[in-house]
Every structure is written in C-alpha cells, then in structure tokens.
Amino acid sequence: MSRSPTHLPALAMLALAATPAAAGDTRFALMLQNDVVAGNDGGGYSNGIALSAMRSVAPGEDAIPAQWLLAPVAPWLGLGPATLTVSSLNQTMVTPSDLARKIPDPADTPYIGTLWFRAAQVSVRGAIADLLALNLGMVGPASGAKRSQILIHSLTHSERPQGWDSQLPNRALIAVDRYRALRLASGGAGDDRAAADLIVLGGVSVGNLQSSLGGSLLLRYGSGLQRSYPTALRAVSRSADPIMLGRGWFVYGAVHADRVFWNLDVGDAARLRESQVTAVAGLAYGWDDSSLSFSLQSTSPLTTLASRRKSYGSLSYATLWR
Template identity: 25%
Template sequence: MKVFWYLSFLVLVFTIGLHSEKTKKVIKKQNPIKSPITPEIERKIPEPKDQYQIRLIMENDAFGGFSDRYYTNGSRLEFNMSAGESNPTRKVLGYWNDLFITPSQTTKYLQGFSLGQEFYTPTNIEKADVSYGDRPYSSRAYFSNSLTTATEDTSITTELELGMIGPSVGGKSAQMNFHNLIGSPTPQGWDTQIPNSYSGALRTDVRKFHHRFFGTQYNLNVGNIQSDVSFGFIFRFGNIDKTPGPGSSALQPGPPILHEDGKGYWYFYVNPGGTLQFYNATIQGQIGSDKAYKTQNRNTAFSNWDNYLNNPTPEAGEREIQYRALAEDNGKNSLQRYILFNEFLVKGTNNPYNIGLNYLLFNNIFNGAEDIEKSTRLFLLNNLAEQWDQIPDNARALAIYSIFRPEGGKLPPHIRLYSYEVLSQFILDPKQREVLLQLLREEIEYRDEKTYVADLKRAVGFIKVGFVSVSNAGFLFGVHYNFQTIDFQSGKGLPQQHQWLGFQVGKVF
C-alpha cells in the first residue's frame, strides 16, 4: 500500500510538471517576448530535445550465490526528464551543482524522481536473537528528487531524500516472502530490527573523466540516516568517449542514462575506492533512542556475577568465564558452545534429561533461539517422547513451543523464562543455582524491548567491476559486481567482507 501511494505521488508530480510546461508554452504564444536574437541566429541554435527516461537498479547477494548477510538487498526505480530554466528542482539544486562545474550552452540538466529500498541482516539469519558483535537487522525506504548537471566529461547528481527506517518499511515480510519463494531459510530475527524513524538527506555524486578510459568519483551523503564521504577511481575500456556513464549501485546510484540520439556506447569498468563513515543509522540505530544497546563488549547481567557471590573464589571466577563463553554467540560457534553447555550444566549435576530437552534449553538461553532443521527436529521429538512422562509441565510447554515455533518471530519472554527455571532447578550447588537464575532473569529484562546496535567502522574499502551498454536507441543494460569490507566493528570470527551482484535496465524516450 505504501508503494502505491509513493507511485501515485510520483505520477502526480510528473503530471503537474507536464501541465506547467504546456501552460508556459501557451502563455508564451499569447504574450510573445521580443528577443535580441534574430530569426537567422535562432535557426542556427538547435533547441534541446526534451528527454524522458526510466531506470531500474536491483542488487542482491543471492544473485551471485554469495552468503546471505550484511547488505542483502537493494533496489531503486528512477524517472528522469529534461529540466528547463524555470524548473523548480533546477532552480534549487542548480546553484549547488554549479559549484562543481562551469555550465555552457551544451550543458544538460535532468530532473529525477526515485523510489528506493535497502535491507540489512546479520551473518546468521536463522537466529531469533541477533548474535552479539554482528550487524543488526534494518530496512530503509526513501523517495528522492534529484538534479543531474552534465557536460561532455563531467556529471554532478544531487538529490534531496525523504524516507524512513524501521519495521514500517516492510523488510520482514518482503524478505520472508522472497526466501520462501526461492526456498532459502526463513530469516528469524526481523523483530529485533532498528526501530522506526524518519529520514532526510542530501546526496551528491561527482564524476569527472580526464581521459575516456580514466576518471574520478566523489560522493557525499549528509543526513540523519547516513553521513559519509567516498572517493574512487574509474578505469574503463570500450567504445566510449569522455561521456560519464550512468551510475551502477543502488547504494551510490550516480547519474541517470546520459545519451544522445544515435550515439550509443559500451564499456567495461573497474571502480576501486573507499568510504569514510561518520554516522550510519542502519548500524547504530536512531540517535538518542533508549531502546538501543550495543554489546560486542557489553555489560550484561553476567558482568554482575561478583555482586551475587559474597566470597568470590577461583572456582567462581572459572564459572564466570564459562558462562561468558556460553553467552558469546557470534553466529557460527553453536556446536562448540553446546559441548561447553553439556560439560558444565549437564554433567556433574542431577539434570535427568537427555539431549532432547537439554538442547532446547541451550538453544533458547545461549544460542539465540536458532531455527531447528527438520531432521534435527524429528530427532529431538523422538528423544522427548521417550521421557515425556518425566518432564514437568513448564518444560513440556517450552519444548513444544521451541520445536514448532512460528517462523520469523521473536522468542517470547515467558518461554525464555521457563527455560531458565527448568535449567536452574537441576544445578547441585544452591548458591550457583540462585545466582544463575537471578542473572538470567536480569538478562531477559535487559533484552526485552531493546534493539541491538553495533559500533561503526570508520574506513570502508570497495571495488566494483561491471559492464554498461547504451544502444543507439537509448536502451540501457548494465551488470555489476561489488566487493566491500564490512562497515561495522564485528565480533571475533565473523566475515570481514561482503560481495553481491546487481543489474540495471532502462530506456530513454
């Protein structure tokens, strides 16, 4: 429904623009203004032909069969048209663009309207909780109005953006439906995503080609969702002069299709560069939000261990280290931590249960409520059936819910609390049992209604490789590969880079 209203607004603005141009032509005919240019001179200066174009950019890490994590999906739909001297967007943004270029009679001006969205996920999407030290879930969408000023070797694209970040964007349902369609695992942690907030931004992309095979690129973003600066080189090979080609990535869309009738071009390109980040709400969350917390080095309930032990001993310190190791989930070490759980909280106690219930306890408390595969689910059910009569009611309730938990949902607090109580009642040491239960209860209170956020990595490197073709008739096709170092401070053992593929298609009318 939101997309419908966005598109409706886009059509409305376009219609008003066309109506305004027609009205001006009528007024001009009714009230002709005398010009010092003689008819002979006027015939020698060809009037620029009005141009309309549409472009679609889509990118996803699934396109290349890469790992599903971090920046996982982005798309952008653009409509651009010629902007005359009286165009409001040109009047507002033209002054800014002119700081980077010297206009001439051949300078082109294009006004654009765009709709875009971006989705971000952590390394392991099968966990209901975000692993500490990983990238949080977040989704954003925006509408923008832009102006591109272009000469034969330079383009400046500036856009004003309005949008929002958070659950209202619909990232949860969109990715779940897409994954169900292609048979990929259902993402479980969207309920932990960065909360709703509105966004505004100014983005400028400058591309200058010093040679038809070599250029430089500058990108500036200023806003309450993302603030950063980027610089890169563009190396090209193909059938093209100095004309800047269209941008490629939905994250840095750049100029639209720059094209003249009958003058097609094609080229391969390599675009290495780097980004300096100042703020990124898709990682850090909304500024000042009391719902956000960052915790790869966080103070958890386990940090208060000594406050609950009257006389700490070396054994108590060892237990604290083991509890911390159990809680440090980076999304990839489930087996190692389950072995630790089994050695520490099953063996040496009077815990009477087999692997069925114990694994569910471990998964709910220490493993982020990871989604259980069908084969494992059947094994756990068979194991539980053998002990069903010996299992208390609260343990039965949490076992049934944990195995058949709805997809894509957060683990309810009472199920987590049941898990804490069942685990703690079979620990032999009364002091240890009391401490563990108290700590776990504090942990659930700390997590409830909170959103995980990560620390920002200031310097990010990237390299883009791709192919662009614009036919004589103005048909655009492009494909691009992106490799990027991660943009957040990660926990130990997580991948330090990400890669994805994208494509763009378009047409000049």
Template identity: 30%
Template sequence: MSQSSSALRAGIFFFLVGAHTVQADTLNLSWDNDLLAASDKGYTNGLRFSYLTEAASGGPDSCHLCLADHASEGLAWLPGIGDAGNHHGVAFSLSQLMFTPENIEATTPQYDDTPYAGYLSGVAMLWSWNDRSITGYGLIVGVVGPESGAENAQKWAHKLTGSDNPKGWDNQLGNDAIGGIQALHAERLLRATSADDFTSEITWGTGVRLSNFITNAELGVAWRIGTHLPHNFIPDYSGASSTIGLPGATDATAAGWSLFAGLGTEWVPYSYLDDRSGPYTFEQRPFVGYAGIGVGWHFPGFQAAFTLKASTSPDKTSKEALRFGTLSVNWQL
C-alpha cells in the same frame, strides 16, 4: 500492513513520481543482492527505481512544466549548476534497502551480528552536466523500521525463489524518520576513441552525504572500455546507491558492449546502524574501501549491466568482506 505504513510509502512514491506529466528521458531499475555474489551477510538486498526528466533548456515552448529549467534557474548559485552550455535534468528515485544477519533462520536477536533493519527512501536530485563533468545536489526523505516494508518484501522474494524464510524480522530496528542532503561530482579524465568506435575512458567522482541514516564522503575512479559507449560518467558499479550514472546512459549511437571496473574509498563519521543498534556489537568502521567489476550491453535508448562489488567490512567487529551483485537496466522513453 498498517494504514500508516501504506500512507507513508504512498506519500514517498507520489512525491517522486508526481512529475510524471513532465516529459521523461530515462527510467532505471537497479537491483543489488548478495546472493548474486554467492554471499548472504550484512547488506542483503537493495532495489531502486529511478526517473530522469528530459534535459529541457529550450524555453517554455519546448517542455511541459520545464522542471529541469526551473530547478537549475532557482539553484544557479550552487557550484556547477547553471553553467552556460550545460544540460540539466531532475532525477527522482525510490530505494528500499535490507540489512540482515548471516543466520536468517534464527528467531532470537543475534547481538554479535548485523541487526535486522529496513530502509525506504525517496531522493530528488538536480543534475548539471557537459561533455567533461557532472554535478548534482539532492534532497533525501525516508524511514527506517517496519514502515519501510522491508520485512514483507524479503519474505515475498524468498518465497518466490524458494529460499529460506527470514524469521528474525520481529527484532528489526524501530521506526525512525530519515532526512538529509547530498552533493556529487564526477569528471571525465580521458576518453579515446579509435576509427572503429572502440573507446577507452577514465573518470573520477566524489560525493558528500549528510543525513541521520549515514553521513559519509566518497572518492573513486572508474575505467571503462567498449564499443559505441554511451556518455554517462559513472558505470553502474555503484548500483542502487546513486543516480549519477543516468545522464547519458541511453545515448549510444549503435549496439555495443562495455567492460568496466572501479575503485574507491569512503569515510563514514556517522552510521544509524552503529548509533541506534543498542546491544548489537555492530561498530561502524570509519574508512571503507570498495571495488567493482562489470559488463554492460547497450543500443540506442537502452542499456543493461551486471556488476560484482566488494568492500572491506563496514563493521569493526568483523574482518569478512561485504560482497553483492547488481543488475541494472536503463531505457529511454
């Protein structure tokens, strides 16, 4: 591991957790892997660690540093931020994604498949929410290439699990800095609760991301049923892609379970894998559809979920669907 690689990853990490002295509300660990869906192609692995600050709206005496209050006051001009009665929190996340071809034992480039690519990013999001809706704005910084550490991470994981050793990382896409902004919004269309606290709800969400790794717009709907449901807006079928599911994720009043499903579509006018893949045949499909189903278990201060997700192929040259599973755990400090 190079000194520059170590310094870069350390810099992103401390940028994200430098607010560790702020009172914390929720921690999250989300893991995507295609082997959880009995697949091994394209999007291979994703890992995200996230931290959501406590919603601090009681003035300087009720919080340490009051990061959420200061951020919401400074960005109150943005739609959905600073509305009277809203809760505010700042989420920091560190994500590492891996993209590999189907045959990971080949040492030569496979130009008719997805190129090897590693991605490491840090995201800071300001969330504003009430019982009906949630809105967030975020800043993205990161790197693509060997500096992402994806090669070492995958080789370590495969050695630990006894899986095939990936041999083509020498062909991965080169180092590039990544930056961008994003905005997300979701609303609860229906939440009905019976006398025995059995709840059914429907939510919808949309988002836009502008970055030099991917530029996209998303629209989706989610349905969830269960007992003693927490009040987060989006069930964790989104996996390592966003922290929108964190606010309210650990506020269940008693132990319970949930079943959920989601459908959505994504428009992708720009993809780094398409633009920078050179001789590889990967060509980004402009419209991608996706679906997810999952099950969750929760009690006050804790939530865990397992999700299976599938999407139409993001590559125009392939008709094979992309499938992966997600394990997610949230706990309140």
C-alpha cells in the same frame, strides 16, 4: 535494497507522476540487487530494488529543466544547467549472517530496512560533472523491508529470516549528497568508437543515517562514453548503476572509499566501520530505446566485529518513454 510488494508500486507511480513534463528524453529504470547472485545470503547488505524516472538531454539540446525538488537550491550549491535528473524510490535491507535467530547476536550485523525517495540532478560542463541529491524516507518497520525479504526468500526458496522484529523503531531519514567528478578521456569529444576514460569523483553525504566523505575511481572502456558520462555519477551510492544512453556499450571497474564520521547506532556490540571500501566490475549495453547493466560488487564488512567482505550482484534495465 528492497521494496514492499504492496504499497511500493503505488508510491512509485505517485512520486514519478509528480515530476513535471519537460524537454529531453525520459527513461524509466528498474534495478534489482541481491546477494544470492554472489553465492551468499545475509551478513550485511542483502538485497534491494529501485524504480526510477530519468530525464536526460536529447540530441541537439544543451540542458533540461532542473529537478523540481532541487531547483530552488541547486544554483546556490554550485550546480549549472541540468544534464540529467532522476526521481526514484528505493528500498534497502541489511541482515545478520544467522537468519534463523529471532534475537540476533549483538556482535553480528543488525537488521536495517530503509525506504526512501531520491531526487538527484547532474550538471555537466565539459569534463566536470556535479551531482546534488536529496533523500527523504524512513528507517524501520515502516520501510516494508520485513515483508519484502520474506516474499523474496519464498520466491527463491531461501531461508526465512526470523529476526526482523529486532530492527530499530521507525525514524525519519534525510540526507543530502554533493559530489563532483572529473573525466579524463583518451578519445575525442563525441567519439563513438571504442575508447577509454577515467572518472575521478569526490564529495560528501550529510544525513541522520550516515554522514561521510567519499571518493571513487571509475575506469570505463567502450563506445558512447561521453554521452553516458552523466549516468556514471549514479554509482556514488548503491542505489543505482551506470547505464548507457543511446546505442553503445562499455565495461567498467570502480573502487569507492568512504570515511564515515557519524552513523546510526546499531547496537551495543556491533558498530559500523568508520571506513568502507567497495570494488565494482560491470558492463552496460544500450540499444536505441533501452539499456541493460550488470555488475558484481564487493564491499568491506559493515561492522567492526565482522571480518568477511560482502558481495552481491546488481542488474538494471532502462527503457525510453515515447
């Protein structure tokens, strides 16, 4: 995921400023993802960036006001009082393996750039957590992905991509995610000593870019696991990493699987796979006012004609707003 270097910061501040003041702790987070970390460039998901404002319950609180954009519909979709809300701007880019071609091989992964605003809410009731998210944005040149990747590649002295003019024309992007998770823990409630838990998660995503049914298994070991449980649902999509809320740490491994029922047409020869499997290994560390997360991710090929898995790294930093 990646953002336009010119208009993205202004859009980010505009969107985040629209979030009304409320109870709870507010954190701002920046996530950077890039495939160069895993030793490759192109051939699928390439890189990205996400800027988020997160509000979570403060010590002694049971709930916070609902996410402003989701408040009218959250109760109708089975969500209880909010435990975590997120407003974020995200940009993603997908590229073929041969960046030197101005007209990409039709059998290769296509150029796809997206830019969207994501409103998400997590409600936790004991061991059960529910996620509702709405994504609104653009696919195509308006995403700014071309300029972003050219800038990133110039900074990293990587090969300049030549085929961005072949990407799909501008289209509106809209999607709704609804997931539920169950936490199985080995430690007691509120236990900050080292312990382990297993999070089982499943749900659906419906939108004009892709509609899918997915499930995840997330195994964590560390401290403060219950306190940071709401952030684990951020791993539903590539747009976020699990983070630590407050002081503590954990290491984790996860497997995500999706069955795709519909997706955006990407060309005559290349077709997106109907099944996607992603493996993740990462760690998160939290201080009183900030946290840092890092993960390595490996996903199955994006298209039916590709055979090589795609790997990339993800780094997230979050800081508490006082």
